[in-house]
Amino acid sequence: MLATSERVELVENAEELAKMILESDVVEQYQISLYKLRHNRESQRKIKRFISVKDLYEEVQRFGKYHPDYKKIMTEVREYKREMDLDPLVADFKLAENDLQALLDDISVLIGGSVSEHIKVPTGNPFFDTGHSCSGGCSSGSCG
Structure with a gap:
């Protein structure tokens, strides 16, 4: 892998994009909400309580409705x-x-689309993954 000026420019552009994302309002709001969530005792109590009962739930799932609890x-x-x-x-x-x-x-789709419209971008969103709108999910038979 030879470091060409084109590759160096691509890496620099990627770093600039990453910096822009990190400085965006969306990331700032995410970080603020994460900080508030992590530092609120009542919210943390609710989360820990759910996680503890979720562990019991997984044990119960092994036996199904035959489990005593x-x-x-x-x-x-x-x-x-x-x-x-x-x-x-x-x-x-x-x-x-x-x-x-x-x-x-959105950024992944833009980058993939700028290379080729045939590039598949795994977004976890059926709208982006299929290339067209899919109302109700593909299992509902409503995909185009």
């Missing part, structure tokens, strides 16, 4: 997940995380 654990998992998801700081963090992911997906 099946109904209790299944109910607790849903309750604790709902409590965690409704926490304002968790919700803000998830929104910021989705916004950041959308930004990175």
Whole structure:
């Protein structure tokens, strides 16, 4: 791999793009929401409580409805997940995380598309992965 001026320029452009992303409002909002979430005792308590019952849930899943605590654990998992998801700081963090992911997906699609329209960019978003809009998901049979 020979370092040509073209490769050096590409690396410099990639570094500049990374710097622009890191300095964007989207990343700033993500970092702020992450900091708030990590430093809020009540939110952390809800998250830890959900994780502890999720571990029990995984054990119960091995035996299914025949596990003696099946109904209790299944109910607790849903309750604790709902409590965690409704926490304002968790919700803000998830929104910021989705916004950041959308930004990175858009950039990936732009870079891939500038090389060739046939390049597949794994974004995790069916709209970008298939190249056309897909309402309801591909399993619903609504893909074009």
